[in-house]
Structure formats: structure tokens, C-alpha cells
Amino acid sequence: MAPGNDSFVTEFILLGLTDRPDLQLPLFLLFLGMYMITVLGNLGLIILITLNSNLHTPMYFFLFNLSFIDLCYSSVFTPKMLINFTSKKNIISYMGCMTQLYFCFFVISECYVLTSMAYDRYVAICNPLLYNVAMSPKVCSSLVLASYLMAFSGAMAHTGCMLRLTFCDANTINHYFCDVHPLLQLSCTSTYVNELVVFIVVGINIIVPSFTIFVSYCLILTNILQIKSTEGRSKAFSTCTSHIIAVSLFFGSMSFMYLKPSSAGSIGEEKISSVFYTNVVAMMNPLIYSLRNKDVKTALRKILSRK
Structure with a gap:
């Protein structure tokens, strides 16, 4: 019996990142x-922030959630990708594919956590006297909860629209996981509604956070340039550099991947872009925030010295 009301496909075959045998190992x-x-890296940051009371601040609360999200969504996609490198035929069930698609909500939640981190930096630099009020535990918890709710609603929209499609005979996905565009290309019914939903949902979840981050950093830059001491400007810039790098990597790959019709661009380009936001960004974030962060390095030294 098919898992969907009108679907004739009970499983999909994932072709993986490449079909060249010499590159698999x-x-x-x-x-x-x-x-x-x-x-x-992400588990280490989570443990470090949990154990060290000096890191129980709004900035590290958001970093804790960012590490949790990176750890979760990399674990959704990467293990299946690794299996594909070692097996001749990588099969995923219909419901398994839809489940994997649904858990893309972790990617959406990262958009808003990064936005919350930008707002945190804006308040810290532009309104330091109001920081404890503006970034109270209640405000921080509300921002993170809103991030997860936006992600949940986006995932429900994507998955709900995908479940209404009919997949007749074609069940080979030219990708290493069940992503939206490769699945739309397999449908034997109209995907107009799906493409519209993808463009609206992803557009909102990329454009709104990107605009908010851009405005935050414009205000931050204006404030930093008014600081007279070179040391003060340097310190202010250093607190933002790590976040700017993380935002550029994540939003750049996401925009290239989703803000275009499913027919535009090659599958190879989509795979490379997907590798960036599912693997590279999740790996780089803990390195960016730990290697460039004095507080994290100090906390790590304290824990290691205790042991």
C-alpha cells in the first residue's frame, strides 16, 4: 500500500553526491x-556553556541553541549521506523521505537564532545601559521559542504540500537527501502550488532575517564609528566578526539554493550549495565562535585546569 493518498511510490532511491566510484571512499x-x-565541536560548546556560569549570558544562550540546531540538522542529513558512499543502492522509504524533509525545520530555526544574535549585538553595543532589560531571560526565551515556532510552521507548510503530490513511476532522487526541489522534479502532477509555497516560505525566512541583520549591523557600524578610541572600536568590531562570518556562510548558501525556481540551475550546483548549509556551516560555527572568542577559550582552560 502506498503511504500517500494518491502516491504510487513507496520508496525513493538517493543517487548521492556523485556517481564516480573513485570518489566514493x-x-x-x-x-x-x-x-x-x-x-x-557543537557538543563541546553545549557542554562548556552549560558547565560554566560565566557563559550564562544572552549571547551564549543563543550560541547554545545555535550549536544544538547545528548538531541536530547535521545528524538528520549526514549519516544518510555517509551510507550512500558505502552502499551500491541507497533506498529511503516514502515516509522516511517526508520525515527528512520535515526536519529541514532546523535549518529555518537557524535563520532566526542568527537574527536574535544580531539583535543581541545591537543592544550590547548601541544600548549597553538597557542591555539587562532589553535582553532579559524572558525576552531571550521568547526569541528562541519564536525561532522554533517559525521553523515548525515552515516545515509543516513544505511537508504538507509535498504530501499532496503524486509520484507515479519516477522514484530516483538525484541528491543525497530528500530536498524540496529534487522531489518536485519527480512529481507527475502540477507543482505550481508547491513552488509558490517554497518561494513564499523560504523568501520570508531568508529576506526578513537578512533585512533585520543588515539593519542591526548598519546601526552597529554607525555606533562603532562614533567611538573615539581605537581600542574601543577594535573590541566592538571583534565581538561582531564571528557572527558576520557565520551569517554570510549560512544565508549565502541558502539564498542560492532556494530563491530560484526548481528548474533553474544544475543539480550539481544545488548539491554543492546543500553541502555548505548542511555540513560546512554546521562544522564551521563552533570553530568560528570558539577560536575567535576569548570567553570560550578562558572557560575551556578553567575546565581543563580543574581536571
Whole structure:
């Protein structure tokens, strides 16, 4: 019996990142190493922030959630990708595919957590006297909860619209996970509504956070340029650099991937873009925020010295 009301497909075949046999083992080792760094880095940050009371501040509360999201969504996509490198035929069930598609909501939630971090930096630099009020525990919790709710609603819209489609005979997905565009290309019914939903939902979840981050940093830059001391300007810039790097990597790859029709661009370009936001960004975030952060390095030294 087919899992969907009108679907004739009970399983999909994932072609993976590449079909070249000579690249399977090197890519398996590369992405296994990246996944191990991602898990250790994000899990390490989560534990470090939890154990060190000096890091119980709004900035690190958001970083804690960012690490949790990176850890979760990399674990949704990467293990299946690694299996594909070592197996001749990588099969995923219809419901497994829809479940994987649904858990893309972690990616949406990262958009809003990064936006909350930009707002946190804006308040810290532009309104330091009001920081404790503007970024109270209640406000921080509300921002994170709103991030997850926006992600949940976006995932429901994507998955709900995908479940209404009919998949007749074509069940080979030219990708390493069940993403929206490759699935739309397999449908034997009209995907107009789906494409419209993708453009609206993804447009809102990229444009609104991007605009908010841009405005926040314009105000931050204006405020920093008014600081007379070179040391003060340098310190203010350093608190924002890590976040700007993380935002550029994440939103750049997401925009390239989703803010275009499913027919535009090659599958190879989509796969490379997907690798950035599902693997590279999740791996880089803990490195960016730990290697460039004195508080994190100090907290790590304290814990290691205790042991």
C-alpha cells in the first residue's frame, strides 16, 4: 500500500553526491571527518556553556541553541549521506523521505537564532545601559521559542504540500537527501502550488532575517564609528566578526539554493550549495565562535585546569 493518498511510490532511491566510484571512499572519509568535527565541536560548546556560569549570558544562550540546531540538522542529513558512499543502492522509504524533509525545520530555526544574535549585538553595543532589560531571560526565551515556532510552521507548510503530490513511476532522487526541489522534479502532477509555497516560505525566512541583520549591523557600524578610541572600536568590531562570518556562510548558501525556481540551475550546483548549509556551516560555527572568542577559550582552560 502506498503511504500517500494518491502516491504510487513507496520508496525513493538517493543517487548521492556523485556517481564516480573513485570518489566514493575519499568523500566518505572527508565527510566522516567533517561530521566528527561538527558533533565534537557543537557538543563541546553545549557542554562548556552549560558547565560554566560565566557563559550564562544572552549571547551564549543563543550560541547554545545555535550549536544544538547545528548538531541536530547535521545528524538528520549526514549519516544518510555517509551510507550512500558505502552502499551500491541507497533506498529511503516514502515516509522516511517526508520525515527528512520535515526536519529541514532546523535549518529555518537557524535563520532566526542568527537574527536574535544580531539583535543581541545591537543592544550590547548601541544600548549597553538597557542591555539587562532589553535582553532579559524572558525576552531571550521568547526569541528562541519564536525561532522554533517559525521553523515548525515552515516545515509543516513544505511537508504538507509535498504530501499532496503524486509520484507515479519516477522514484530516483538525484541528491543525497530528500530536498524540496529534487522531489518536485519527480512529481507527475502540477507543482505550481508547491513552488509558490517554497518561494513564499523560504523568501520570508531568508529576506526578513537578512533585512533585520543588515539593519542591526548598519546601526552597529554607525555606533562603532562614533567611538573615539581605537581600542574601543577594535573590541566592538571583534565581538561582531564571528557572527558576520557565520551569517554570510549560512544565508549565502541558502539564498542560492532556494530563491530560484526548481528548474533553474544544475543539480550539481544545488548539491554543492546543500553541502555548505548542511555540513560546512554546521562544522564551521563552533570553530568560528570558539577560536575567535576569548570567553570560550578562558572557560575551556578553567575546565581543563580543574581536571
